Amino acid sequence: MAEKIKMNRSPVTLKDISQRTGYSVNTISHALNGKKDISDKTRKLIAETAEEMGYIRNSLAGGLRSGITGTIAVIVSDISNPLFGIMVKEMEILLRKWNVNLFIMNTNEDAATEEKAILSALGHNVDGLIICPTQKDSDILHRLDMEHVPYVLLGRKPNGESASNYVVWDDFQGGYEATKYLISLGHKRILCLSGPSYISSAKERLAGYHQALYEAGIPLCPELIHEVQPVGEDLKEILTDSFALPDGFTAVFAFSDMIAWETIYQLNELGKKVPEDISVVGFDGIQSKMPFPCKLTTILTPKTKMATQVVKTLMNLIYQKFEAVTQTTIPVQLIVRDTTQAK
Amino acid sequence: MAEKIKMNRSPVTLKDISQRTGYSVNTISHALNGKKDISDKTRKLIAETAEEMGYIRNSLAGGLRSGITGTIAVIVSDISNPLFGIMVKEMEILLRKWNVNLFIMNTNEDAATEEKAILSALGHNVDGLIICPTQKDSDILHRLDMEHVPYVLLGRKPNGESASNYVVWDDFQGGYEATKYLISLGHKRILCLSGPSYISSAKERLAGYHQALYEAGIPLCPELIHEVQPVGEDLKEILTDSFALPDGFTAVFAFSDMIAWETIYQLNELGKKVPEDISVVGFDGIQSKMPFPCKLTTILTPKTKMATQVVKTLMNLIYQKFEAVTQTTIPVQLIVRDTTQAK
DNA sequence: AATAAAACTGGAAACATTTACGGATATGGG
DNA sequence: CCCATATCCGTAAATGTTTCCAGTTTTATT
Numbered sequence: 001m002a003e004k005i006k007m008n009r010s011p012v013t014l015k016d017i018s019q020r021t022g023y024s025v026n027t028i029s030h031a032l033n034g035k036k037d038i039s040d041k042t043r044k045l046i047a048e049t050a051e052e053m054g055y056i057r058n059s060l061a062g063g064l065r066s067g068i069t070g071t072i073a074v075i076v077s078d079i080s081n082p083l084f085g086i087m088v089k090e091m092e093i094l095l096r097k098w099n100v101n102l103f104i105m106n107t108n109e110d111a112a113t114e115e116k117a118i119l120s121a122l123g124h125n126v127d128g129l130i131i132c133p134t135q136k137d138s139d140i141l142h143r144l145d146m147e148h149v150p151y152v153l154l155g156r157k158p159n160g161e162s163a164s165n166y167v168v169w170d171d172f173q174g175g176y177e178a179t180k181y182l183i184s185l186g187h188k189r190i191l192c193l194s195g196p197s198y199i200s201s202a203k204e205r206l207a208g209y210h211q212a213l214y215e216a217g218i219p220l221c222p223e224l225i226h227e228v229q230p231v232g233e234d235l236k237e238i239l240t241d242s243f244a245l246p247d248g249f250t251a252v253f254a255f256s257d258m259i260a261w262e263t264i265y266q267l268n269e270l271g272k273k274v275p276e277d278i279s280v281v282g283f284d285g286i287q288s289k290m291p292f293p294c295k296l297t298t299i300l301t302p303k304t305k306m307a308t309q310v311v312k313t314l315m316n317l318i319y320q321k322f323e324a325v326t327q328t329t330i331p332v333q334l335i336v337r338d339t340t341q342a343k
Numbered sequence: 344m345a346e347k348i349k350m351n352r353s354p355v356t357l358k359d360i361s362q363r364t365g366y367s368v369n370t371i372s373h374a375l376n377g378k379k380d381i382s383d384k385t386r387k388l389i390a391e392t393a394e395e396m397g398y399i400r401n402s403l404a405g406g407l408r409s410g411i412t413g414t415i416a417v418i419v420s421d422i423s424n425p426l427f428g429i430m431v432k433e434m435e436i437l438l439r440k441w442n443v444n445l446f447i448m449n450t451n452e453d454a455a456t457e458e459k460a461i462l463s464a465l466g467h468n469v470d471g472l473i474i475c476p477t478q479k480d481s482d483i484l485h486r487l488d489m490e491h492v493p494y495v496l497l498g499r500k501p502n503g504e505s506a507s508n509y510v511v512w513d514d515f516q517g518g519y520e521a522t523k524y525l526i527s528l529g530h531k532r533i534l535c536l537s538g539p540s541y542i543s544s545a546k547e548r549l550a551g552y553h554q555a556l557y558e559a560g561i562p563l564c565p566e567l568i569h570e571v572q573p574v575g576e577d578l579k580e581i582l583t584d585s586f587a588l589p590d591g592f593t594a595v596f597a598f599s600d601m602i603a604w605e606t607i608y609q610l611n612e613l614g615k616k617v618p619e620d621i622s623v624v625g626f627d628g629i630q631s632k633m634p635f636p637c638k639l640t641t642i643l644t645p646k647t648k649m650a651t652q653v654v655k656t657l658m659n660l661i662y663q664k665f666e667a668v669t670q671t672t673i674p675v676q677l678i679v680r681d682t683t684q685a686k
Numbered sequence: 687a688a689t690a691a692a693a694c695t696g697g698a699a700a701c702a703t704t705t706a707c708g709g710a711t712a713t714g715g716g
Numbered sequence: 717c718c719c720a721t722a723t724c725c726g727t728a729a730a731t732g733t734t735t736c737c738a739g740t741t742t743t744a745t746t
Contacts, residue, residue, distance in 0.1 A: 009490045011465070013702060024726050029704065037723050054486075056466045060407045061702030064731045069403065071446075071467070079435070079447075080428035089423040092449050096456075101463055103414075104422075104447040106435050113439075120444055122354070123399045124414070143397075147352045294637055356732055367696045372734065380693050404732035407701045693742065700735080705728100712723070 012053045021049050032057075063125055072314065073103040073121035075114065075131045076154070081258070082286050083303070084132070087154070090307035091130065098315070100127070111136040122149065128314045130154050135198050150317035152310050152326075157200040165317065167309045167328045171201045174299040174332040175208020178253050178281045181334055183216045186343035187251040187279060191242050192225045193235075193263065195255045202227075205255055205283065224249060228259060235259075236266050243270070250278060250343055257282040260296055264339065279340040295337035305330055355396045364392050375400075406468055415657065416446040416464035418457065419475045419497070424601070425629045426646070427475070430497070433650035434473070441658070443470070454479040465492065471657045473497050478541050493660035495653050495669075500543040508660065510652045510671045514544045517642040517675040518551025521596050521624045524677055526559045529686035530594035530622060534585050535568045536578075536606065538598045545570075548598055548626065567592060571602060578602075579609050586613070593621060593686055600625040603639055607682065622683040628676075638680035648673055 018025045023046065030036040031046040038046075063069035074091065076084040092102050103126065105117035114134050121129060129151040133141065141164065144151050153166035182190050192209050195202030206225070213220055223245060226238050242249050254260035260282030264274050272278050285300030313326045361368045366389065373379040374389040381389075406412035415438065419427040435445050446469065448460035457477050464472060472494040476484065484507065487494050496509035525533050535552050538545030549568070556563055566588060569581050585592050597603035603625030607617050615621050628643030656669045 009465075009468075009492060011490070011702095015702080025703085026705085026727080027725055029702095030725090033704085035704090037725085039724065042724080056462055058407075058702050059467045060403045060412065061731090062704070064401075064403045064407060064733090065702080065704040067731085078432060079422070080425060080432040082423060082425055082428065085423035085425065085428045088447065089421060089449055092422070092447060093451075096448075096459070096463075099463065101446050101448070101467060103444050104431065104435060105439075105444070106432055108436075116439070119399055120439075120442065122352075124402045124444060125352075147354070149352060354732095358732075368733085369697075369735085370695055372732095373695090376734085378734090379695085382694065385694080401732050404701090405734070407703090408732085408734045410701085687746100689744100689746085691742105691744075693740100695740075696738085698736090701733090703731090705730085707727090707729100709726080710724080712721100714719105714721080716718090716720105 011058070012055050013058070014055075017046065017050055017053060017055060020053065021046060067125070069125045069127055070099055071101050071103060071124060071126045073105060073117070073124075073126045073129045075105045075107060075117050075121070075129060077107050077109045077132060077134070079104055079106055083256075083284050083301075086286075086303045087307040087310075090304055091311050094308065094311045107132075107134050109134050109136075111138040111140075114138065115140045118144070122147075128152075128318045130310055130314060132156060133158070135159060135200065150314060152314045152317070154310055155201060155306070157327075159200070163325050165313055165326045167306055167313060167330065168201065169301045169306065169330050169332050171204035171332075172208040172211075174283060174301070174334075175205035175253075176212050177208070177332075177334045178283070178299050179209045179212035180216070181336070182251045182253065182279060182281060182340065183212060183218065185251075185279065185340060188218050189221070189247050189249040189251070190224065191239075191249040191252045193228050193238070193252060193254040193259050194225060196227055202255060209253060228255075235262055236269070239263070239266055239270060251340070252278060252280045254280065254282050257284040257286045257296060257298055260298065260339075261294065264294070264296075275339050275341040279343075281340060285335060295339070297337045297340040298335055300333045300335045302330055302332070354401065355398050356401070357398075360389065360393055360396060360398060363396065364389060410468070412468045412470055413442055414444050414446060414467060414469045415471050415473065416448060416460070416467075416469045417473045418448045418450060418460050418464070420450050420452045420477070422447055422449055426599075426627050426644075429629075429646045430650040430653075433647050434654050437651065437654045450475075450477055452477050452479075454481040454483075457481065458483045461487070465490075471495075471661045473653055473657060475499060476501075478502060478543065493657060495657045495660070497653055498544060498649070500547075500670075502543070506668050508656055508669045510649055510656060510673065511544065512644045512649065512673050512675050514547035514675075515551040515554075517626060517644070517677075518548035518596075519555050520551070520675075520677045521626070521642050522552045522555035523559075524679070525594045525596065525622060525624060525683065526555060526561065528594075528622065528683060531561050532564070532590050532592040532594070533567065534582075534592040534595045536571050536581070536595060536597040536602050537568060539570055545598060552596060571598075578605055579612070582606070582609055582613060594683070595621060595623045597623065598626050600627040600629045600639060600641055603641065603682070604637070607637070607639075618682050618684040622686075624683060628678060638682070640680045640683040641678055643676045643678045645673055645675070 014025045014028045017028045028046055031038045031043045059070055074088055079085060103121060107114040111134050115138055118140050131151055132154040133156055153164050155168055157166055157168055158164040194206050197203060228235055252263055254263055260280050264280055267274055267278055274280050282296045282298035285298045287296055309328050357368045357371045360371045371389055374381045374386045402413055417431055422428060446464060450457040454477050458481055461483050474494055475497040476499055496507050498511055500509055500511055501507040537549050540546060571578055595606055597606055603623050607623055610617055610621055617623050625639045625641035628641045630639055652671050
């Protein structure tokens with residue numbers, strides 16, 4: 001952070017209002033904040049003068065003294081991912097009602113960036129954090145625990161036996177239902193395009209996939225399970241290789257809509273039609289909030305509900321000091337559309 | 344903002360480091376900030392002690408005294424719109440290098456919300472703002488001018504003769520090229536799905552549309568020009584009505600990719616094929632950053648360039664006090680893909 | 687060895703607000 | 717009329733940092 005050449009605002013302060021009205025700075029503060037015993041007449045006069053003079057409360061000074069800054073940091077992997085965009089928007093609108101402002105930070109799934117972001121947030125004395133953790137082991141969350149900073153994990157459960165508060169979707173259920181549905185359509189060779197195994201949601205979706213296969217008595221084929229990158233260049237190769245397997249594959253379960261779309265695109269490039277040749281199921285249901293022409297069969301994850309629940313949990317932690325651990329799992333829903341059909 | 348029950352952090356302060364090392368608070372501050380003459384030995388010792396004690400600079404206190412908070416507010420209509428998501432992400436990553444944090448705020452294209460957001464940002468003493476203004480007349484930008492708060496407009500030019508700094512795409516060029524291209528394919532009845540006329544970018548795109556028609560000697564049909572809402576329920580009606588016109592239409596120029604996608608979807612619902620029956624051109628080129636299966640012909644607006652330029656302009660304003668007005672127009676590019684064909 | 691300059695460090699004020707505490711005036715009941 | 721209580725308001729300390737001003741020690745130069 002370079003050096004700013006000179007201060008350019010000279011905002012009106014409580015002192016200014018004090019001089020104008022004749023009341024003490026203290027009284028002004030109390031009047032504006034509804035504290036203490038101030039006569040209605042005085043309160044009204046002060047409020048009007050403040051308004052007239054264009055007073056804006058200085059959150060830095062207030063926060064410094066009181067410990068409440070009215071700020072929350074939201075730390076996600078990638079705000080340009082509509083999944084996060086939708087939720088962050090929802091949160092921001094909710095929080096504005098309480099005059100709480102949002103810092104937004106991207107980790108890019110990098111642990112060092114995550115740590116830097118969290119420390120920076122702490123330096124700004126945020127009242128709390130909402131974090132979609134990278135889960136590449138880092139002890140930064142422990143630090144938050146140590147310092148008793150309220151935070152809620154978004155979409156991913158903590159590693160190990162941590163008692164962090166979190167809100168997640170039912171990823172196991174989603175993996176299970178997606179796979180079971182494909183099986184019900186007669187598919188047996190289901191390519192699974194998973195996420196990194198250290199991320200809890202990917203782990204659970206994969207467990208759901210396993211469970212569905214197991215219940216249907218279909219043998220598990222490790223060569224049909226791949227970890228792909230968010231926007232993977234390796235996808236084409238995976239598809240080509242999988243077609244070359246002895247039994248090939250007839251369906252794809254992708255762990256995000258982004259991956260599903262990319263898969264459909266690559267399948268087209270390879271001359272395969274969806275759903276005639278290959279069925280594809282996604283995960284997220286981003287489409288439900290955005291009008292894309294391609295109607296993807298997917299697992300719908302309720303994003304508004306998630307955003308609301310996360311905010312509610314955090315506000316409880318901060319303001320009610322509701323110390324009990326709150327861990328919420330939100331059910332998901334299979335949405336059948338146009339990218340799947342019976343084999 | 345409710346009341347927080349009690350302070351829960353007791354962070355290590357300069358005073359703590361002072362007591363541990365025996366140096367004055369003043370010296371600690373200077374050592375950590377590279378100011379004044381501090382011996383390398385002392386500086387190193389202080390830095391190590393700070394590190395060891397887990398010191399985090401309190402930006403509130405620092406900002407209060409120095410006037411520099413290391414925060415910037417980004418105010419857009421809708422962070423869940425990937426167009427903004429992509430740019431905000433880019434900005435955040437750029438600014439993190441200077442240890443600058445981003446407040447994100449949604450206006451939802453509402454002037455009152457915009458004003459509230461900006462005032463809130465001022466209360467947090469942001470060093471500057473990046474604003475995609477609603478342009479529904481409000482004098483809030485004047486206030487920023489009055490108070491000499493650095494800000495840069497994003498994607499929209501100021502109303503009237505304001506001397507605001509801005510970075511925009513060449514919307515006129517985009518509107519012109521999109522229309523000209525459709526004309527070159529033999530289209531004469533081009534439905535124009537515009538945005539609100541009080542928004543500068545929409546105005547300019549429409550002017551480009553006019554110009555292209557004019558140059559080609561094609562008469563302007565007011566009934567082919569419609570203002571549509573971001574995610575409009577009225578779209579279906581517009582399309583149906585337009586088909587019912589004496590000469591109908593054979594092509595659509597949509598002012599955003601979102602609208603283009605929605606249009607294609609609705610056209611399919613109406614039994615029309617794209618591009619066989621109707622050609623569609625979008626605006627934004629969101630697809631270029633996201634792998635959707637539908638390859639839309641569109642006007643590509645360089646988003647990374649925009650984000651970089653906005654940040655650069657703002658940083659100049661804040662730190663170099665570069666008072667001259669900076670107004671940048673970034674060229675756009677027609678990308679021909681699969682939703683257009685000759686008539 | 688004297689003197690100037692450079693290197694190094696501290697004290698205290700300032701930023702704008704909140705809060706703990708206490709003082710003053712008015713109201714009401716006995 | 718007196719005391720208790722409620723109502724209304726002010727003083728001063730506190731938050732953690734930066735900055736102004738100044739002081740002391742060390743090094744370099746003649």
